[in-house]
């Protein structure tokens with residue numbers, strides 16, 4: 001029996017009015033590009049207009065939380081307030097960390113996960129966790145659908161973005 005699956009997904013008809021932001025790191029470009037492309041493609045399949053999807057990059061995964069914060073701000077200057085919520089209905093933060101010989105991986109993975117989680121409640125919008133934390137390059141290629149027989153997780157992140165954004169619509 002297969003226990004590790006994502007369950008069934010119900011498509012929301014609210015997607016056609018949504019604006020979605022994808023913020024991605026530039027490290028591990030091949031994997032990240034495949035994840036970003038599939039996430040954007042799936043958003044369109046779900047009904048989001050291509051013109052309502054913005055894609056921006058940051059240097060590495062450590063920069064993802066600030067990139068999400070900066071690009072969600074309405075006027076680019078004032079801090080978020082209750083009346084100053086994001087211009088995006090959802091954000092997908094995408095990066096790939098591959099473990100090296102030091103503790104770098106652990107520090108970044110932990111810091112980014114915690115910050116993206118709490119940032120959602122500051123900007124009052126869902127942020128989807130598209131950070132792969134892999135022990136090997138092969139694991140990363142698998143999760144980006146770049147090894148035969150494996151699914152690209154970008155599509156799950158797009159579905160999660162629409163599902164969570166629909167809760168506020």
Ligand code: DLZ
Nearest residue numbers: 025027059060061062063095096097098
């Ligand atoms: C420095 C670094 C290393 C070693 N590995 C990765 C990685 O596998 N994936 C990734 O997205 N970023 C990596 N970075 C860059 C850091 O995330 C960050 O950009 C720098 O430490 C500068 O803050």
